[in-house]
Amino acid sequence: MQSSLRRGAGGGTGWDKTILVDLWGAERAVHACEEKEIDRFVMISSRGAGDPESRQGPIKPYIVAKHVADRTLQRSSLDETILRPTRLTDAEGTGRVAAYVDTDPDAGDPIPRADVAQAVVECLGRNATIGHAITLYGGDTPIGEALRPSG
Template identity: 60%
Template sequence: MTVAVIGANGGIGRRLLSRLERAGHDAIGVVRSEDQFDAVQDRGAEPRLGDLEGEFAPALDGADAVVFTAGAGGSTGWDKTLMVDLWGARRTIAACEERGIHRYVMISSRGTADPSSGYEPLRPYLVAKRCADDYVKRSSLDATILRPTSLTDEDGTGRIAAAFEPAGGGPDIPRADVARVVVACLADDATVGHTIELYGGETPVEEAVHPEE
């Protein structure tokens, strides 16, 4: 499968490119600057330019699936959160529909089930992510929404806890394990239509994300 990763230079994105290559997929790494091309190629992916605040849709050409793991980050303002995390995500969903790309994996966030009760300084971010989630749910795409808790840069363990209903909290999760979850979901069509909270845990990733019958 050809998988376009939006946010390919990010913490999850970089790890995901390597894991996609190991799983035998062709990856397209969508980044904002040509300075990031070498890093994308080093991870076995084809680099393409795309800016969620500008032009990015041609970078998705030829993809069978799109993973959204971009984000404005905590050091920008809420204006960027709106333009990237909400509107940028929404534009990627529309671009997939226009191009006939059906499979989509959204990296959302824990806390988006009820942004009003989330950690107060993060509520605008949680609202933006929730609105993007709602948009993908209403789209025609075969989407899986992943809602990880706080991310770490520790080595992955290949083991997590997955909750198909809001769980309220749990241990932090390494970005490496979230990347592994994405690849597992792409390989498991039963995850389409599901929203899954992700925490650190003890269940092998592929088992954890497979919904019970």
């Protein structure tokens, strides 16, 4: 039970949890922020959510739920950033990632949950990430540097 409190549904749970947590819960959070006039939102999505048709197998319902939740956020009045990490691990954070803005490479290293959490905090302080979907893998670039706009 404890692990279900700190994680979303993922690809290994049933449709019911995927819909309730990763779709319905995310949409409710977006709408609640709009109602409370909170203007900034960083969504933790999933690699592949930009193109759910390209995914197959038990992970597909999860990816579709993430895609629809992302679209809800993008269509909202909120200043949004979407983080799309690859496979998450419980390893200790490294403070380093590989970040791909508005692209979704097919392969890369798994990423510690702690590094995704640090990326959320970094995005909240960086208006340059607003309006972007950023795919995250484990990597060698310090998180703050990886999230800086290029050019």
